[in-house]
Amino acid sequence: MATDDESTKPLMLRLISSTVSVVNRAGKIIRDVMNKGELGIVEKGVNDLQTEADRSAQRCIVASLARQFPKVTVIGEENLDPNEDVVEDWVETSFDNEVLSSKCPEIYATLKEEEVVIWVDPLDGTSEYTQGLLDHVTVLVGVAVNGQAVGGVIHQPFYNYKDSNNPIGRTIWGLVGLGAYGMNHKLPPLNQRIITTTRSHSNKLVQASLEALKPDTILKVGGAGHKVLMVAEGQAHAYVFASAGCKKWDTCAPEAILHSLGGRLTDIHGNDLQYHADVQQVNSAGVLATYDKLVHNWYLEQIPKNIKDALPPVISNI
Numbered sequence: 001m002a003t004d005d006e007s008t009k010p011l012m013l014r015l016i017s018s019t020v021s022v023v024n025r026a027g028k029i030i031r032d033v034m035n036k037g038e039l040g041i042v043e044k045g046v047n048d049l050q051t052e053a054d055r056s057a058q059r060c061i062v063a064s065l066a067r068q069f070p071k072v073t074v075i076g077e078e079n080l081d082p083n084e085d086v087v088e089d090w091v092e093t094s095f096d097n098e099v100l101s102s103k104c105p106e107i108y109a110t111l112k113e114e115e116v117v118i119w120v121d122p123l124d125g126t127s128e129y130t131q132g133l134l135d136h137v138t139v140l141v142g143v144a145v146n147g148q149a150v151g152g153v154i155h156q157p158f159y160n161y162k163d164s165n166n167p168i169g170r171t172i173w174g175l176v177g178l179g180a181y182g183m184n185h186k187l188p189p190l191n192q193r194i195i196t197t198t199r200s201h202s203n204k205l206v207q208a209s210l211e212a213l214k215p216d217t218i219l220k221v222g223g224a225g226h227k228v229l230m231v232a233e234g235q236a237h238a239y240v241f242a243s244a245g246c247k248k249w250d251t252c253a254p255e256a257i258l259h260s261l262g263g264r265l266t267d268i269h270g271n272d273l274q275y276h277a278d279v280q281q282v283n284s285a286g287v288l289a290t291y292d293k294l295v296h297n298w299y300l301e302q303i304p305k306n307i308k309d310a311l312p313p314v315i316s317n318i
Contacts, residue, residue, distance in 0.1 A: 009100050012108035012151065012175065015069060015116065015143055017099035018092075019153045020173055022064040023139045025092040026057040027157035027169050030123060030139070051130065054078055057122035057139060060090040067091055071113035073277045076120040077249045096173075098181070105177030108145070117144045117277045119252035125223030127200055134158035136199075138225035142252025144275035150176045152253030152260075154225050172229070174257035185261055186234035188291055192216040196227045196236040201245045205307050209242035209268070212304050224287070228254035231291050232261055238299055239289040242268050242307050246283040248275055258289055264296040265289040268303055269313045285311045 006014065033053040058076045063086040065074050121140040123129060128136035137158055143151030152174050159170040174180030188194060195215040197206060199222045210218060219236055221227060224246055227239040252275050255265040266272060267285035288303075290296040 006095050006100060010104040010109055011069075011111045011113065011116075012143070013100055013102060013104050014095065015072070015118075016151050016153060016173055016175060017095040017097075018065065018068050019118075019141045019143075020096035020099055020171055021094045022061055022092045023141060023153050023155035024169070024171055025064070025090065026060045026122060026139050027155045027171075029053065029056050029060055029090065030129075030137070030157045031168070034129070034134075051123070051126060053129065054123045054126055055080060056090070058120060059084070059086045060092070061120050061122055061139075061141060063090065064092045065118060067093060069113050069116075073117045074120060075117065075249065075277065075281075076122065077247065078122065099173060102175075102178060105175065107177060108150075108175075111145065115145055117275055118142065119144065119249040119275060121225070121247075121249040121253075124225045124250060128222035133222060134161050136222035136226045138223055138229070140225045140249060140253040142249070142254075142256055142275070144252055147274045147276040147279070149252045149255040149259070149273070149275055152256035154229065154253055154257060156226075156229075172257060174260040176256060176260045178260065180232070180257045180260045183229070184233050188231075188234045188237045194219065194236045196221060196230050196239050198222075198241055198243070198245070201241075201243065203243055205242045205310055206240075209240055209303055209307050212307075213238075213240065213299065213302050224250035225254050228258055228265065228289050231289050232258055232263060234291070237291055237295070239287065240299070241287045242303065242311060243286055244282055244284040244311065246287050248273070248279065248281050248283065251283060251287060254289070258291075262293060263289065263291050264293040266296070266300075267313060268300070268311060269308055270296070270300045271313050274314075280314055285313045
């Protein structure tokens with residue numbers, strides 16, 4: 001639990017700081033499930049899997065955040081029994097000192113728990129996890145205020161898993177107005193166009209949008225968090241997904257981190273995604289993420305009208 005010194009820090013810093021510690025604990029749970037080899041796979045739908053790692057990691061994250069911040073709304077991907085007991089060892093109550101020692105942007109200085117909605121994807125890239133493509137896997141926790149994604153924590157439990165000389169796993173955190181940390185932010189090569197997109201959820205609209213953008217290279221990988229990180233770290237210029245498969249817990253944390261670096265993430269019409277507690281959870285008008293908000297407009301202009309018409313924008317009543 002928070003010490004007297006920690007409790008005096010602004011709520012936003014405590015939230016992000018706690019989340020960094022929590023996702024590190026969730027990452028260990030995910031690795032432990034993989035090491036035991038009993039994945040406990042359940043099919044939720046077509047191309048939609050859930051494993052014991054998804055379930056256990058979500059219980060860890062939700063219980064830990066609820067213990068520290070009981071008035072914050074936390075929405076997780078997995079539909080789990082809220083009354084089921086959580087292993088006490090999974091409840092993480094420590095704080096990350098690097099985050100706590102940061103200077104909180106003034107805009108969040110008076111933030112209250114009741115104003116925050118947290119979106120949790122306990123294991124983004126489940127299909128890749130079951131196939132051993134472990135570098136695609138992320139844990140995503142996004143912080144939304146007034147419906148906007150403003151803070152994000154992304155944990156890669158298997159980062160460096162092929163390199164025995166370095167510690168496994170890394171955690172990236174970011175806050176709009178402060179920046180992003182724990183990653184290798186750089187611009188993509190400017191003499192070519194590299195686009196990343198879905199590995200396993202393609203369709204005619206996705207393919208047509210890619211053809212219209214005329215990329216030099218297409219990188220088909222798993223996990224929305226993984227794809228946005230590729231954009232943020234200069235491995236791709238854009239993440240393009242002209243389909244309705246993505247959910248709010250897939251995009252909240254990555255969007256906040258990308259925006260904190262000067263990038264942009266919207267639907268394919270250029271509309272901001274909304275993250276209020278009772279918002280439609282499916283990003284039904286697709287996702288477009290780019291490394292620079294000025295470049296973003298070019299991508300929006302290139303997507304054909306017939307594709308946009310097939311994915312009408314969400315009309316928010318909030």
